[in-house]
Amino acid sequence: MITMKYSVHSTEEEAQAEINRIEAYLGIPTVGTIKYAEPEEVDGQWRFRVKESGPWKCDHVAANVVEE
């Protein structure tokens, strides 16, 4: 079973703020890429997936990273 990493937050606003911070870190928006991720609500928490490799890798800088 494959597992992926998520940045997990209490509110949608916190998750979006973290996305904004990561976008600034990665240089997004750029050609063809307008955002890093969208927050999704799962079990009362807000999370977004973080890349573990490639040019958008950010699992090493994202906050509250969990592996599921």
Added chain:
Amino acid sequence: MANKKISELPSLTTPASGDQIAVVDISGTPTTKRVTANNLMTLAPVQSVAGRTGTVTLSDTDISGLGTAATTASTDYATAAQGTLADSATQPGDNISTLTNDSNFIDSSGAPVQSVAGRTGTVTLSNTDVSGLGTAATLDVGTSANNIVQLNGSAQLPAVDGSNLTGISSAVSSGTAASLPSSPSVGNIYLETDTGKLRWWDGTYWNTFNYDSQYDPNYAANQLGYSGGLFNGTNYNISTQPKMHFDAAILDGSDQANNPSSGSAVSTWGDRSGQAVNYDATQATGSAQPTFNVSGNDKYLSFDGGDSLDFTDYALPTTFNMVVVCNTGADVHTLLPVGTNTNSQYILLEYNGKTYGISGSIVDNTYGPNYNSIQQFWSTRDGSNNQNIYVQGANSIISTTTSLPRTLARIGKANDTIFHTGDIYEIIIWGADLSTTDKNTVNSYLANKYSSLPTLTSFS
């Protein structure tokens, strides 16, 4: 001879050699003896001079041991007075001060050089004493730091390491394809040592000289050709233009020369079918973008289980063909190259060891159940609603009949939480059922292109 008086002797005739002369020996008792002229001559202290007798006149040649002075005229020699003057004359080694100065003589003030570099006496010059020298005058010739380079006897530059050359607009480096410089300058050239490809950075992409462009005849000849597409009249020409054709080797659907560097995130996978309706697949969310990769001659997109690309919905007609080259990651069992716009609808899916078509499923223990290495699949439906899933050419693993509609909408993901996890090399979808000949031509094209594909069984 008669006795003669002494006084008579001068008038006598010259005696002959045998004439006798009386000699009185007065020692002791006086006695008289006779002697001839010859006897007297032998008793003479000198018998001859210079080998001659008689009246002898001598010359310098008659006398041995004479020096050259003996025959030199006395006028050639100094007189005693002259010798006296010579003895008192200025001799070598005498101080110049012994000379008497007058107006015709020079003194130090009249010397043409008064000083050198402001100095007199024994002067040793250095570079700082000479004006007008350039900076090169004090540098050494060589190939070390701060040396002046000198051409050799063949007017060639000496062996200077290329890395020491600066200001060259095109820096050449080398390494593996995975180690392409991350911050290149426009014009940088990079030799991929593991692929043998020469690449150059145009400011946006690492272009490759492996094929100059898709218009390279050698490259074009091995493409899938069809009327209306990028290529036609190739070694692998078919009669039906596909509805969409995603080829990772031509990522933007236009020119493989535009391919990005390996490891780049993919926001657009261009449709190279040439159809009026463009099915370019896009993803604007970074965390959902697959990655473009290069391995040898193969190009592919890697999907990590959360990636997908969306394209304009395409409602499949009854008859359709899809061929795909893909795999799943090791120990990951979700193969979903093309997803639909509706949950739980697929035209090809391998999930947890089970393979699905539009309808029907099978545990493929012949070629699967998992497809961790590169594989080729067909998903087809003919005009009689016969739907088949083929693996490795014409090996059917699912054969069923169904008229269920399907609308294709994305790559790498169905409209739910199931994502493709692995690599996708190429996807071709036709709104028709290809002829057997064309299917085999497509297989030949793929087999030639992807050397790692298993042997593909021909359709018959």
